[in-house]
Amino acid sequence: MIENKKFQSAYNFAFLDERTKREIRRKILKAIALPGYQVPYSSPEMPIARGWGTGGLHVSLAIIGRKDVFKVIDQGSDASVNACSLRQFIERMTGCRTTVDTAEATLIQTRHRIPEEILTEQQILVFQVPQPEILRGVERLETRTRSMHAEADYSKLWVSLYEAYVRYGSLMRGAGYPVRVNGRYMMSPSPIPRWDVPNLSDARCLYLFGAGREKRIYAIPPHTVVEPLEFEDVRFRVEDWGATACAYSNARDAFLDEIYEDDSSRKFVVNDSNFLDKLRTGPRPPQRLFRNPQ
Amino acid sequence: MNDMALNSGWLLRVRGLTKIYGQPDGDSIARTGPQASTNICPVTGAIVACAGIDFDLYPGEVLGVVGESGSGKSTLVQLLYFDQPPTAGSAFFTALDNGTTDLFTLSNQRRRHVRNHLLGMVYQNPRDGLNFNFTAGGNIAEKLIMAGSMNVASIRERSSNLLRQTEVPVARMDQTPRTFSGGMQQRVQISKAIANHPPLLFLDEVTSGLDVSVQAKVLDMIRQIQSELGISMIVVSHDLGVIRMLTDRTLVLKNGRIVESGLTDQILQDPQHAYTQLLVSSLL
Numbered sequence: 001m002i003e004n005k006k007f008q009s010a011y012n013f014a015f016l017d018e019r020t021k022r023e024i025r026r027k028i029l030k031a032i033a034l035p036g037y038q039v040p041y042s043s044p045e046m047p048i049a050r051g052w053g054t055g056g057l058h059v060s061l062a063i064i065g066r067k068d069v070f071k072v073i074d075q076g077s078d079a080s081v082n083a084c085s086l087r088q089f090i091e092r093m094t095g096c097r098t099t100v101d102t103a104e105a106t107l108i109q110t111r112h113r114i115p116e117e118i119l120t121e122q123q124i125l126v127f128q129v130p131q132p133e134i135l136r137g138v139e140r141l142e143t144r145t146r147s148m149h150a151e152a153d154y155s156k157l158w159v160s161l162y163e164a165y166v167r168y169g170s171l172m173r174g175a176g177y178p179v180r181v182n183g184r185y186m187m188s189p190s191p192i193p194r195w196d197v198p199n200l201s202d203a204r205c206l207y208l209f210g211a212g213r214e215k216r217i218y219a220i221p222p223h224t225v226v227e228p229l230e231f232e233d234v235r236f237r238v239e240d241w242g243a244t245a246c247a248y249s250n251a252r253d254a255f256l257d258e259i260y261e262d263d264s265s266r267k268f269v270v271n272d273s274n275f276l277d278k279l280r281t282g283p284r285p286p287q288r289l290f291r292n293p294q
Numbered sequence: 295m296n297d298m299a300l301n302s303g304w305l306l307r308v309r310g311l312t313k314i315y316g317q318p319d320g321d322s323i324a325r326t327g328p329q330a331s332t333n334i335c336p337v338t339g340a341i342v343a344c345a346g347i348d349f350d351l352y353p354g355e356v357l358g359v360v361g362e363s364g365s366g367k368s369t370l371v372q373l374l375y376f377d378q379p380p381t382a383g384s385a386f387f388t389a390l391d392n393g394t395t396d397l398f399t400l401s402n403q404r405r406r407h408v409r410n411h412l413l414g415m416v417y418q419n420p421r422d423g424l425n426f427n428f429t430a431g432g433n434i435a436e437k438l439i440m441a442g443s444m445n446v447a448s449i450r451e452r453s454s455n456l457l458r459q460t461e462v463p464v465a466r467m468d469q470t471p472r473t474f475s476g477g478m479q480q481r482v483q484i485s486k487a488i489a490n491h492p493p494l495l496f497l498d499e500v501t502s503g504l505d506v507s508v509q510a511k512v513l514d515m516i517r518q519i520q521s522e523l524g525i526s527m528i529v530v531s532h533d534l535g536v537i538r539m540l541t542d543r544t545l546v547l548k549n550g551r552i553v554e555s556g557l558t559d560q561i562l563q564d565p566q567h568a569y570t571q572l573l574v575s576s577l578l
Contacts, residue, residue, distance in 0.1 A: 151406065155439050231445060233447050
């Protein structure tokens, strides 16, 4: 008897059925064609609840191939429960090799960080986005925000920036700093720290953003200009830790986490776990650093 | 169109401006108006807020629009400020394309440009004109940013000058208008409206919610701004005192139609239409 191998596994390769993948791929192509524009998509049911990384998972599963090497980071860490669960899920559904090494991975799904190490033409970074609409904070209605994007009417966003300066003395916005993509759409970079925002511009890799709960996909193609919003005299700045260095690697020029010990003392540690491992074991991996204006 | 461009010096020319809510039929306009003393069509139930409004406004002139509640005064300025689309009619504005383009045919983007650069509006309720989540300075900054000012220092400089001009304490620039008195909120609105030096300003019942002494101060300030900057204004009010103090010329509206128009003094001294006579005689 000729064996039918088609139905031997319970799931299709990469969990999603081929039609769903095709729909998501089409939306990704549209998103790449219109950098920064939020493309609505189906956001099908997944074995995890919407809003728990389903957007990133949809994008990753739709584009992953058998030869891809997959990595998941959750706020810089490869070892958090979410990162481990997602990595295991993709491993089981695709049989692809997974890794924690940033340089080795071809497809990286991330929550709230861009790896410190430079990403190359061979890599794609997929963001999980909780709130794709950068204008939501200043305009509650979706119909309005859509027409504001269509007409490039971003004055309210600028005023909120002005207000932040007036109230706090700087352009305070810890994560999700608004950026303008390719001189056109204002975009939420997902809640990455300001430290990572300059890395969005003129990057060698492709950035894809999936918001499962809000059902939106958007993208920044390689070598696209991405500008953080700033005034002529009040400039965008990244986080600055002064003379503080990482407690484990003694390194500076990386995003540092503040960690409190049980005895209420505190220390600073490099947030990107793979970058920290590399700093401790070998030469410093290549980085793109942004210098604050004087 | 060309004879309009070679105009007799008007700034704003409005022709046949009409706004109808609901589903009118062909005769709804004929069934309503002062002669029927209603603006609700008895057959279709459509509300004719205003119909067939024609007038010209000249540079530096202050035009009053007076009438009872529901006579279509506020609708008139809201249509001209693009708050709502008109049912019919056209408006030409010499500050835009030398008065050859109908304002109501503009794209949304150009409308916003006209709103931000060429027009100013002061609403009766400060909540309509100001964002209470932003500071007073932020509200003014919104207009300046829309006009392309991207320098915080110059935005703050200009905002504080405007607030000084409208007698709002500059020390309160970085507080939200929520904490301000009614008169101060109104003054912030006026600062915002004149921020980009618009050639035309709409004032919709600006002093109606204020007590008499504050009213007098706000009116004084508007007069002063008018004489300093030479802005044309359309002043909507049900208060003949305000109309007498501010305006050169007046339109009297009833049930959405102009029933009388002329020099303000003349209308107040010698009203011709029965309704205007009633208005003037009921002046306290």
